[in-house]
Amino acid sequence: MELILWRHAEAEEGAPDLGRPLTPKGVKQAKRMAAWLRARLPEGARVMASPATRAQQTAAALTERFETVPALAPGASPQAVLTAAGWPDGGGLVVVVGHQPTLGQVAAWLLTGQDAQWSIKKGALWWLRLRRRNGGAEVQVRAVIGPDWVDD
Template sequence: MDLILWRHAEAEDGLPDKSRKLTAKGEKQARAMAAWLKSRLPRETQILSSPAKRALQTASALVEKPQIVPALDVGASAAAVLAAAGWPDNGTVVVVGHQPTLGRVAALLLAGEEQDWSVKKGAIWWFSNRVRGGEAQTVLRAVMAPDLL
């Protein structure tokens, strides 16, 4: 399985939190990352998004109609994200979500416990699950931030 954690791009400040929109810079970040991902993702990739407006706008740069998953909303748990994605037994899944949740998922996958790791706005962390010598392994394939594209 490949799991891509994509933090929503830069968003406006304000309330209500779930209604915050991407800034012009955020829209540019989302388009750039979507272009980078499109050339690397298989056709049958699932795109899952938090219902928050900024996450949906980010995901929509990649696919016209991302699948909205309430379990990925602001404040989601790392376990809820992994369950929604079907980790580690699914195909390729992109999860568009929020901090600190995505950082906690990354830490759980790589360090075996949740920690408050930082995922930059608009950045992706790409993980693969594989079996080697009868043991499951988590591999960090890429970390990419929009300012590096």
């Protein structure tokens, strides 16, 4: 199984929190990262997004065919994200468009087995893969990239 943790792009400040849209810079970030992803995603990749407007807009830059998952809303637990994604036995590739600090906590737990507060930059993603071999399993990092490293 592969899992992409994609933090929503830059959003406007204000309230209500769930209704905050992307800034013009955030729209560019989302489009830039979506183009990078689109060129690399296999057919049939599943895309899930938080119900927050900023996550919905980020996911929509990649595809119109994404699933809104309430369990990915701001404040979600790392376990809720992993359960929603079907980790580790769901198979295939799942893109999760969500929020900090949850996505950083998920990355930390998957890579170290420890609770930790790791930061994922706005619009950036972590691409992880579960590799099973010799009766064991390990999580590998395939890519960590932010929108400032991707060409327009």
